[in-house]
Amino acid sequence: MNTFNALAEPNRRRLLEAIRQEPCTVNMLVSKSGLSQPAVSKHLRYLREADLVTVKPDGQKRWYELNPAPLKEIEAFLEPYRQLLSSRLDAPEQHLDSMKSTKTKEIDN
Amino acid sequence: MNTFNALAEPNRRRLLEAIRQEPCTVNMLVSKSGLSQPAVSKHLRYLREADLVTVKPDGQKRWYELNPAPLKEIEAFLEPYRQLLSSRLDAPEQHLDSMKSTKTKEIDN
DNA sequence: TAGTTATATAACTATATAGTTATATTTAAT
DNA sequence: ATTAAATATAACTATATAGTTATATAACTA
Numbered sequence A, B: 001m002n003t004f005n006a007l008a009e010p011n012r013r014r015l016l017e018a019i020r021q022e023p024c025t026v027n028m029l030v031s032k033s034g035l036s037q038p039a040v041s042k043h044l045r046y047l048r049e050a051d052l053v054t055v056k057p058d059g060q061k062r063w064y065e066l067n068p069a070p071l072k073e074i075e076a077f078l079e080p081y082r083q084l085l086s087s088r089l090d091a092p093e094q095h096l097d098s099m100k101s102t103k104t105k106e107i108d109n
Numbered sequence C: 001t002a003g004t005t006a007t008a009t010a011a012c013t014a015t016a017t018a019g020t021t022a023t024a025t026t027t028a029a030t
Numbered sequence D: 001a002t003t004a005a006a007t008a009t010a011a012c013t014a015t016a017t018a019g020t021t022a023t024a025t026a027a028c029t030a
Helices: A003-008 A010-021 A026-033 A037-049 A071-090 B003-008 B010-021 B026-033 B037-049 B071-090
Strands: A053-058 A061-066 B053-058 B061-066
Touching (some): A003 A037, A003 A071, A010 A026, A010 A037, A010 A061, A010 B071, A026 A037, A037 A053, A071 B071, B003 B010, B003 B037, B003 B071, B010 B026, B010 B037, B010 B061, B026 B037, B026 B061, B037 B053
Antiparallel strands (some): A053 A061, B053 B061
């Protein structure tokens, strides 16, 4: 599981958010997320595979901690888009191509 | 298709990269990517659904252009990780006591 | 020792999706 | 009018994966 895929799943992002705030055991994450224990364990496996978390065994508990390093890849990907984001973006919603429900195709070329 | 999912697929990231550099027609993207035309069209559909690209019809051609706005969501997600990235990252592997200063540790089980 | 707790994993189901080939649709060219 | 070109989509296959329930494993506890 790579970084992008690991972040693609919303529950996984939430789990990572929880782990970012403080190291968590599986049961803590079960409580915080409302997911079943196997579901959490499975997500944690993917997060481990993506190297986004590390595990510290402590008796029966496993403390999951954040490893933000792989997020550099996302940062790197986003980097070239950043100036476009800041220049184009702050101007509120210029993209008038919302021809979602209308068939009026505002084509000008 | 949401932003995270749209970026999860490597070919789709490559297509977006190409479109970022210059507006592209489908055939241009087929050439650049080596994917089949239906595969490209399918990826473009997801990118459209994620609002990451817009289309400008021009005769039989469709010019696909970048809309970076949805990337703000990724930026927002990454934001809280950014200081961790810069501080922890260069120094390899010592994130043991990252919670001892301000965090209340609420171990409840 | 027996039972309980914490976590992981196996087996399964259901869904999403990346690719394919074939075809439809629209526009351009003859 | 035909034909060709550009693109989209349908139908299909194969794979990944998010969830489930049941079970395995290891560590604690009485």
